[in-house]
Amino acid sequence: MRVAVVGGGAVGVTVAHDLAAGGADVRLYERDEELGDDRTRPRDRIEGSSHRAAGVLAPRPTDGVGAEIASRALDRFEWLSDRDHRFSVHPTPQVTLVDAEAGGKQAALREQTDAAREHGVDVACHEPEAIADRFPELDLGGVGLTAVTERAAYATPGPGAYVAAMADRARDAGVDCWTGVETSVSHRGDGPRVDGERFDAVVVAAGGWTKRVLAPTGIQLPLKPYRVQALVSGADYDGPMVLDTEAGVYFRPHPAGLLAGDGTVPEECDPDGWEPGGDDWFVDGALDAVANRTGHDAGADAAWAGIATATPDGEPLLGEVESGLHVATGWQGHGFLRAPATGEVLAAQVLGERDPIEAYAPGRFEGVPEFAVEEGMSL
Ligand SMILES: Cc1cc2nc3c(=O)[nH]c(=O)nc-3n(C[C@H](O)[C@H](O)[C@H](O)COP(=O)(O)OP(=O)(O)OC[C@H]3O[C@@H](n4cnc5c(N)ncnc54)[C@H](O)[C@@H]3O)c2cc1C
The missing domain is CATH 3.50.50.60 (FAD/NAD(P)-binding domain)
Known part of the structure; x- marks a missing residue:
């Protein structure tokens, strides 16, 4: 064939x-x-x-x-990481944070977490106080509910x-x-x-x-292509991966310090004419969110956009x-x-x-x- x-x-x-x-x-x-x-x-x-x-x-x-x-997918990533010295996956839990005032989002997080658990995913909701000792790198002020996904990782380099x-x-x-x-x-x-x-x-x-x-x-x-964004900062961070739903930002450790992302521009873009650099509003918002949660007040070494696809x-x-x-x-x-x-x-x-x-x-x-x-x- x-x-x-x-x-x-x-x-x-x-x-x-x-x-x-x-x-x-x-x-x-x-x-x-x-x-x-x-x-x-x-x-x-x-x-x-x-x-x-x-x-x-x-x-x-x-x-x-x-x-x-x-x-x-995780099985295959791990398999490759064990066999190819150029590519690694770093097992790191991901913590999702929902604001104390966001009742609707808390209900949605509980619902999603229950559904994921039913299908064998190792994830659970916790009150913020219950995870504070485990993740001392994070300031959980203002957070009403968290979910920790245990089987998660990030890819390096x-x-x-x-x-x-x-x-x-x-x-x-x-x-x-x-x-x-x-x-x-x-x-x-x-x-x-x-x-x-x-x-x-x-x-x-x-x-x-x-x-x-x-x-x-x-x-x-x-199918609609749309822009999403990421940045790398020198902030010295070695905690869990975080999805801060209030800020609309996620971040994780990175070989240069920390990588933060999302910056979704929720409109169709032209895949032949899009802006590849990170927008100022995204960079400022992501760095603010990182500073609020980790205390790291570093600038962005690089920021970029790319294309995601919606259905x-x-x-x-x-x-x-x-x-x-x-x-x-x-x-x-x-x-x-x-x-x-x-x-x-x-x-x-x-x-x-x-x-x-x-x-x-x-x-x-x-x-x-x-x-x-x-x-x-x-x-
Ligand atoms: C900033 C950012 C952060 C993201 N973060 C994550 C994340 O953390 N986790 C996650 O799961 N996903 C993430 N995504 C989404 C992820 O990047 C994509 O969903 C995924 O890479 C898609 O892979 P793909 O192979 O389908 O497409 P692509 O990687 O885009 O590959 C398509 C390829 O087709 C080639 N091509 C196009 N036209 C032609 C042509 N005419 N002839 C020949 N070749 C052609 C292109 O050059 C390209 O290499 C992120 C995306 C962005 C932009």
């Missing part, structure tokens, strides 16, 4: 590797010159989201499919290292990697083509650029859109932490070894519904 994978981010390299390991003859197309790198912050001119991600691996799925994906390590494994498995090549996909009824060349199957894992790659096919996807129901678009033509996108800001599992699932579907996940089927909507971009980190 000849398969083309378009897009060499975390999802694309995983699908390509797993397809080749499953016996397919695979070609991977990536428009960037490199597949991954070992940097702790993104290169200026690189657009792929996997290079710009925060590397937070803190899933809190609330259904069975999400729990299966999250658990499998950065998420690009996963891409690089997985790309090497893909090459070893026989994947023919074409970098520096910007492609488009067509479908003339006899099967999918990449730049006119016919393949038995094509997987488009082009993140926020998926609609543009598919444009010649006329296929419409309910009408917040679930991915993962599966076949036309005979032999598959997509994998719509991660709502959580595509990196799920990539080892979503890539695996899609490879198995393409090889005919697994049924599609109905909840993620790209054709599950009536036409292309109008919808608003919802930020992935909200409660």
Whole structure:
């Protein structure tokens, strides 16, 4: 079976590797010159989201499919971290904080936590006093409820290292990697083509650029790219990963000190014309939140934006859109932490070894519904 994978981010390299390991003859197309790198912050001119991600691996799925994906992804990250010296995952719990005045958010956190626990996720709600001794790095003033996700981690040196390590494994498995090549996909009824060349199957894992790659096919996807942001600060922080829902900011330890993020701009952006630098309002707000919670009053050494992808129901678009033509996108800001599992699932579907996940089927909507971009980190 000849398969083309378009897009060499975390999802694309995983699908390509797993397809080749499953016996397919695979070609991977990536428009960037490199597949991954070992940097702790993104290169200026690189657009792929996997290079710009925060590397937070803190899933809190609330259904069975999400729990299966999250658990499998962490297993595979850990497996790779044990075997590839360039990429590591650092097990670190994540603490979610909800304000004492935010009754609705507290109820939502309890509901989400209960649902996650039902599906085997190791997460529990606690009064702030109950975790104060465990996390002395955090000032919990004004917090009314917390949730601690025990099985969580972050990736070092950065998420690009996963891409690089997985790309090497893909090459070893026989994947023919074409970098520096910007492609488009067509479908003339006899099967999918990449730049006119016919393949038995094509997987488009082009993140926020998926609609543009598919444009010649006329296929419409309910997908909106939007900007999210991150920064690195010299603040010397070695505590848990934190999601401060009142501030709308998360932060975690980082080789240079601390990484903070979110900065969601909840509107569709043009994937070919977006601002790659961090906005002042995001930098100021994130540093304020970090100072409030940790006492660290440091500036930002670097701040950047990148593209996340929204769908009408917040679930991915993962599966076949036309005979032999598959997509994998719509991660709502959580595509990196799920990539080892979503890539695996899609490879198995393409090889005919697994049924599609109905909840993620790209054709599950009536036409292309109008919808608003919802930020992935909200409660
Ligand atoms: C600031 C920020 C922080 C984030 N933090 C996290 C986090 O902590 N945890 C998490 O799980 N997720 C996070 N995300 C989201 C995460 O980055 C994405 O969901 C994930 O990386 C998507 O991976 P992907 O492989 O689908 O897409 P991408 O990594 O975007 O890969 C798509 C690739 O397709 C290539 N491409 C595009 N067009 C073409 C073409 N025509 N021909 C060939 N190649 C093409 C691109 O160059 C790109 O490399 C964050 C995102 C940002 C921007």
